[in-house]
Amino acid sequence: MEILLFSRIRILAAAASLLVAAGLPSLARAAEFAPAIDGPSAYCLASGGVVEVREAYFGTNNPRPLALAGRAAFCRFQSADKMSRIYVLTSTLFATQPTLAALAYYSKTPLAKGCNGNPASCYCSQLGGTDLFGGINAAGGAWVLKGSIDEDLDTCIFPDLSSIDSWGLTYHSAGIIRGKDLSKVLRYHNPKA
Numbered sequence: 001m002e003i004l005l006f007s008r009i010r011i012l013a014a015a016a017s018l019l020v021a022a023g024l025p026s027l028a029r030a031a032e033f034a035p036a037i038d039g040p041s042a043y044c045l046a047s048g049g050v051v052e053v054r055e056a057y058f059g060t061n062n063p064r065p066l067a068l069a070g071r072a073a074f075c076r077f078q079s080a081d082k083m084s085r086i087y088v089l090t091s092t093l094f095a096t097q098p099t100l101a102a103l104a105y106y107s108k109t110p111l112a113k114g115c116n117g118n119p120a121s122c123y124c125s126q127l128g129g130t131d132l133f134g135g136i137n138a139a140g141g142a143w144v145l146k147g148s149i150d151e152d153l154d155t156c157i158f159p160d161l162s163s164i165d166s167w168g169l170t171y172h173s174a175g176i177i178r179g180k181d182l183s184k185v186l187r188y189h190n191p192k193a
Helices: 002-021 027-038 040-046 090-094 100-107 119-126 166-173
Strands: 050-058 066-078 085-089 141-144 155-157 163-165
Touching (some): 040 050, 040 066, 100 166, 119 166
Antiparallel strands (some): 050 066
């Protein structure tokens, strides 16, 4: 019994230190998410990514945005030259069955003509997802991680709750790989490959 307890404490401590190394701001916060390291987060790390646990915020275009209850773990893949990144929800990355986000990534559907405003947001909507917090408004919203290279992250969320960052999807539709080619790390493989 004592050995089992000691093993669990070691596993949690190791998971917490991995999450701290991955960019979480404090050990206390890392310990809160330590159990998540077992599956999707461990796969992210093994695939060369960094796990970022982000919080949902509304009003990111305002001086005092409102922190919402939502939290999500994203896997950040950065290019070797550190010039570009792509983010994918760890559960989307880890899924072995089709997700709408993976299918959108693989489809490379061209961006429709007539998009106004943010082309990545328009493209996300074109694919059947949304990256808008609170509907169409000027307040803004994002998945936030203070101190991260991209503090505010716009991700395209689909009805099945899968998600990939909106700009990564948009660039990929034009044949530009940001961060890493997700077709090499998504566990659900391209059905047309």
